[in-house]
Amino acid sequence: MITRGAFNLLFRPGLRKDFRDNYQSYEPQWTDAIKAGTTDQVEISATIMAGLNRLVERGDGDPFIFSIPKIGPKVMATDKEFAGGYMIGKKAVEDDQYGKLKTGSKQLAHASHMTKEFRVGGFIDDLFTGTHYRGIDNLPMFSLAHTVIGNSSTTIANTLATAVGLSITSVTAVMDLAGNMKDENGDPMKMWPDKLILGNDAGNYNKALQIFGSDKEPFTANNQDNAIKKRMDSMKITQNVFQTNPRWYQFIDTKLDDAHLDVRRALELRDWYDEDISAMKVSASERYVIYFVDWRGRIGVNPT
């Protein structure tokens, strides 16, 4: 419980009013890194199906060849609750000359926002290892050998075998991975990124602006047209300062992306007065689940 003595600086007037307890924040970054939604389910369950992908040449009088579609394994996700609170003694509130001890709700709302940002940052951190988050093929989001349900011999990569920093070369390699994307039958499908998420690295951000923004190919004096800008002219470049490694980057096809943060219970702020101990209590709680099912919407690179 917050007692008077712990905040005795607030007993007397004379402190400047600017307590720096509320800095300007970034715009929400987690909403760029994952799709926001809601759920009223205790458990989220999902699978993927692969329908017929070929017709068979048929001769005179031949019967139809009937086949069955394929269905993948089941994947599930369940939410977690996040909560916190303040407890402030009545005398501490009465003696606070600046009213700062009564700003608990605002602080808890900030804590909720920060918790989401770091949880999604942690999700990004895990996309190459899959310790906490795995998809339909029981692999991390980014793998060199994703499997498909309709073709046991096909594997698909959505990360580079040799992770290199962001450059014309690495973006071209990512384009190759996108061009080689396959569906669950192992047939070519269209995947074309329209969003780039960078870490907190100014050099990478500047480089991205040059790669996707210059009419002429950057980093060379050859005065060639910038083919990358022509092919990816609507690339949205964003930065996530909450992922641990600032050098990692990932490309997302937002139509295909299947990573979600679904809110089960929106943030609830409550305050009440406990007569027994003469204390004001403020609490916040919320529930949400972070998960992904289909890995096809992203291509990631993790240079060291």
Place this chain on the structure above:
Amino acid sequence: MEFAYRKGGGGPAIRTIKHADAATFVLGDVVKYASGELTIATVSETGAVIVGVAAQSVNSNPGYNAANSPTVVTGKSQTVSVWLADRLNVFKATLVNNSDVSVACTQANVGISYGFRKISAGYWAIDKNITATNDGATLVAFDPNDTSTVFFTFNAADSTE
């Protein structure tokens, strides 16, 4: 065995703790730590090892025992809630005397330390036949309408709390 009331009022003292991979205890079992994770206690524990009484069975959280054998369950939590064996949580159990048959409690039994007898999974009783080593509980009251129902707290010497 289950939580009955908390001295001074309010809800029980509860903590959510990770259980061992091989743990098989159920709601109502007395639990202890094994390498920092919960496992079922025995009736002959010595030392301050008892954490409390399991308020849920292992593998009972959302995501467990789902139909169709899911290959991935994101967010599944290998934890259980435990009613802690502190001095203020009062628990309810049946009183026995060296057998599985319940016996009547008398006022003379109140305030005395006794041991435990495990009748079956999740069903532990207070055994008035155990009064020395392994006496982990002290009776604080009994139900005058059903004198085999007793209320107790875990002894400090046998508890981690």
